Amino acid sequence: EAEVAQSPRYKITEKSQAVAFWCDPISGHATLYWYRQILGQGPELLVQFQDESVVDDSQLPKDRFSAERLKGVDSTLKIQPAELGDSAMYLCASSLEAARGIYNEQFFGPGTRLTVL
Amino acid sequence: AQSVTQLGSHVSVSEGALVLLRCNYSSSVPPYLFWYVQYPNQGLQLLLKYTTGATLVKGINGFEAEFKKSETSFHLTKPSAHMSDAAEYFCAVGGSQGNLIFGKGTKLSVKP
Numbered sequence: 001e002a003e004v005a006q007s008p009r010y011k012i013t014e015k016s017q018a019v020a021f022w023c024d025p026i027s028g029h030a031t032l033y034w035y036r037q038i039l040g041q042g043p044e045l046l047v048q049f050q051d052e053s054v055v056d057d058s059q060l061p062k063d064r065f066s067a068e069r070l071k072g073v074d075s076t077l078k079i080q081p082a083e084l085g086d087s088a089m090y091l092c093a094s095s096l097e098a099a100r101g102i103y104n105e106q107f108f109g110p111g112t113r114l115t116v117l
Numbered sequence: 118a119q120s121v122t123q124l125g126s127h128v129s130v131s132e133g134a135l136v137l138l139r140c141n142y143s144s145s146v147p148p149y150l151f152w153y154v155q156y157p158n159q160g161l162q163l164l165l166k167y168t169t170g171a172t173l174v175k176g177i178n179g180f181e182a183e184f185k186k187s188e189t190s191f192h193l194t195k196p197s198a199h200m201s202d203a204a205e206y207f208c209a210v211g212g213s214q215g216n217l218i219f220g221k222g223t224k225l226s227v228k229p
Contacts, residue, residue: 045217
């Protein structure tokens with residue numbers, strides 16, 4: 001069964017360091033999402049890609065976060081520098097094409113748990 | 118703007134008892150509504166979704182939810198809880214770009 005892959009599963013870093021997370025969506029899925037899930041809360045969308053284009057990054061803290069999906073397949077989310085408040089689970093999800101009124105099922109990866117010391 | 122409120126951050130039931138997890142939504146357009154389940158240290162899995170049509174939606178693992186427009190609710194139920202149902206459950210509403218807006222989640226505990 002096809003799955004969304006994420007690595008690493010766990011990351012511990014010190015504040016002010018740079019971190020990067022990788023996501024490989026299900027083959028054929030045009031839409032890729034990065035969510036941040038703070039402990040005890042629901043996932044919040046950071047960035048949404050349609051193929052290699054950014055559809056929505058309004059909630060991405062652009063002073064320190066960046067995301068790319070250069071070939072429209074896998075994606076990398078980077079934080080530089082990391083802050084204590086960035087400790088969270090970072091979830092990647094993918095779906096067939098999504099648009100207004102079109103809600104194809106999102107398939108989630110296992111996430112990367114980031115701890116910033 | 119769309120939003121979701123889940124009443125009760127933690128619900129505890131006995132095995133075999135009814136499960137009821139509450140979700141209320143706010144949406145300026147006809148909503149698309151979803152329930153997801155998350156087991157510890159795992160990603161989210163879709164339980165069921167409402168788009169249009171029948172207001173009673175059946176999902177996996179014996180769960181179902183009813184869309185009530187007049188009450189702006191989409192509560193999740195299961196007639197008989199099983200130990201394996203212990204997890205965190207998230208209600209979500211469809212956003213403007215085909216994305217999802219999640220509630221804060223309800224952690225379900227099942228007592229033997």
